[in-house]
Amino acid sequence: TVLNSNFTIHPSLRQQCPNLTSFQRSSTCPGLLGIFPDNNTAIQHFNLPWSCPPKCLSIRSSSASSSLSTSSSSSSSSPASFSPSYPSYAASDISATMSSASSSLFLGCSLTHAGKCSTAENVFCLFSFQNFRNGQGLSLIVSPTTAANLLGIGALDDDPAPWASHVRKQRETPYQITDVKGKGKGVVATRSIKQGEILMVDVPALLISEEFLRETEREGKGHLRRRMVKRGLEQLPESTRRKVLELQKGSGSYEIDAILGINLKGLGGDRSETDSALALLEEQELQEHGEGMMGLFAEVARINHSCRPNARLRFSKNRLAMEVVSYRPIFPGEEILISYTPLNLPPSDRHNFLQQTHHFTCHCPLCTALSDDPSANTPAAESHSRRQHLNELWTTMLHAKSEGFYQDAINILKDWLDFAEVEGLLPLMGEYHGVMAESYLMLAERGSPGGKEVDRDLALRGALREARMAVDAWVRLGSVDGGKTEDARAFLEKVFKLKERRKGR
Numbered sequence: 001t002v003l004n005s006n007f008t009i010h011p012s013l014r015q016q017c018p019n020l021t022s023f024q025r026s027s028t029c030p031g032l033l034g035i036f037p038d039n040n041t042a043i044q045h046f047n048l049p050w051s052c053p054p055k056c057l058s059i060r061s062s063s064a065s066s067s068l069s070t071s072s073s074s075s076s077s078s079p080a081s082f083s084p085s086y087p088s089y090a091a092s093d094i095s096a097t098m099s100s101a102s103s104s105l106f107l108g109c110s111l112t113h114a115g116k117c118s119t120a121e122n123v124f125c126l127f128s129f130q131n132f133r134n135g136q137g138l139s140l141i142v143s144p145t146t147a148a149n150l151l152g153i154g155a156l157d158d159d160p161a162p163w164a165s166h167v168r169k170q171r172e173t174p175y176q177i178t179d180v181k182g183k184g185k186g187v188v189a190t191r192s193i194k195q196g197e198i199l200m201v202d203v204p205a206l207l208i209s210e211e212f213l214r215e216t217e218r219e220g221k222g223h224l225r226r227r228m229v230k231r232g233l234e235q236l237p238e239s240t241r242r243k244v245l246e247l248q249k250g251s252g253s254y255e256i257d258a259i260l261g262i263n264l265k266g267l268g269g270d271r272s273e274t275d276s277a278l279a280l281l282e283e284q285e286l287q288e289h290g291e292g293m294m295g296l297f298a299e300v301a302r303i304n305h306s307c308r309p310n311a312r313l314r315f316s317k318n319r320l321a322m323e324v325v326s327y328r329p330i331f332p333g334e335e336i337l338i339s340y341t342p343l344n345l346p347p348s349d350r351h352n353f354l355q356q357t358h359h360f361t362c363h364c365p366l367c368t369a370l371s372d373d374p375s376a377n378t379p380a381a382e383s384h385s386r387r388q389h390l391n392e393l394w395t396t397m398l399h400a401k402s403e404g405f406y407q408d409a410i411n412i413l414k415d416w417l418d419f420a421e422v423e424g425l426l427p428l429m430g431e432y433h434g435v436m437a438e439s440y441l442m443l444a445e446r447g448s449p450g451g452k453e454v455d456r457d458l459a460l461r462g463a464l465r466e467a468r469m470a471v472d473a474w475v476r477l478g479s480v481d482g483g484k485t486e487d488a489r490a491f492l493e494k495v496f497k498l499k500e501r502r503k504g505r
């Protein structure tokens, strides 16, 4: 990517919007997108890494005929056969048009007369990026704004170094993809894997806006979705396309939907964390950088489900990479398993969820060992109720913190840690110490509700200790995305300065 260093597209193009007018394709396309001031003089050009013109699908409030290419006519809508897990969504009618070389580019952002920012919310474009990550390739079906945001945060860059070191590590992968009895293919460890180790780093072949999936489904426009995705696959390098087409297929009459239906992953993690609230926060943070997205990761898609997983997914938005991190030590020959469902669901709900979304009946050891009776005294039942309790504690802690009861939040977090240690949840320690540090800092700065006496120096020392532990945990866990470690370091620095200032008073 050649981005002019004098001008960076800010992560939130929306916030930048008042200074921009429109986001247009320059006449020198292919490969160039410009930001133009009012008088239409190009002030900046960016060499874009993706194919140009992007293929776009616009959603308008009143639809006329729909077609996916400038020359072809529309095909009749097909019966919905996509994953039933997308919630229904109030939306306007959809009409689809394909951009042609001569048509103007869809506005990512334009200024209305009132000076307010209006964004082309209902336009989804296909951007294909053949050279992504050493030629693995990536097709994005997102709004132009999200594409610009991804570009702005450097997610599409192949440098700098952290990614390269993980690619090197990837060459000595500690797993193989092989046949697993009763489950098709699966991922099996080929050497010992330590607790908290990143055992796989996978990049998406497809990243698709959740809204695009929902709306094409809701509006009975599955044929448009399939054509857009099919084209996205066609624009990928041959080896990546083959890997995707060879993935296991779910039910449905259409190959594309059958592949997407069981293999797409949300980017908020796999929800296997005991504290699904954390995953939710991560997802919200992700959405601040644009619409929600789902990704198709050809290797991660081979990982089977267990209600008692030994690994979890962690998405790095800055590197667009999905990491698989082990919850506990894994032995050679053991299958790597993640959870497709939130772990705090009762078994019957988990089973329904798996049936609906992935069309299978789970026969993992927890399901076979566990009855719905919580009084069943097996290790599996105990683990289940411990995880349920962890989840409840985390939610209560978040409420306490948001309502200003920082001391209570700290006490709840201490309880949480006792249970989490028994469950071997080391990969969550960075998050844990981070929230603990924040709670101590707030206690030091804001005190307790009702004017209860607080030892602010002690609280500040607590914040400093926990902030240091958060940095340590993130450094130890490592990631292709140094963002978490950097955030933790910045927080530590802030606490350190506050403490020094207080000492100086």
Ligand SMILES: C[S@@+](CC[C@H](N)C(=O)[O-])C[C@H]1O[C@@H](n2cnc3c(N)ncnc32)[C@H](O)[C@@H]1O
Binding pocket: 182, 183, 184, 185, 186, 247, 248, 250, 262, 263, 301, 302, 303, 304, 305, 306, 358, 359, 360, 361, 362, 363, 364
């Ligand atoms: C995302 S794919 C996982 C990889 C897949 N086994 C393959 O061969 O590519 C999900 C599918 O794997 C199978 N599967 C995953 N976990 C399973 C489990 N615990 N029990 C039975 N089948 C499972 C189901 O057919 C499910 O729809």
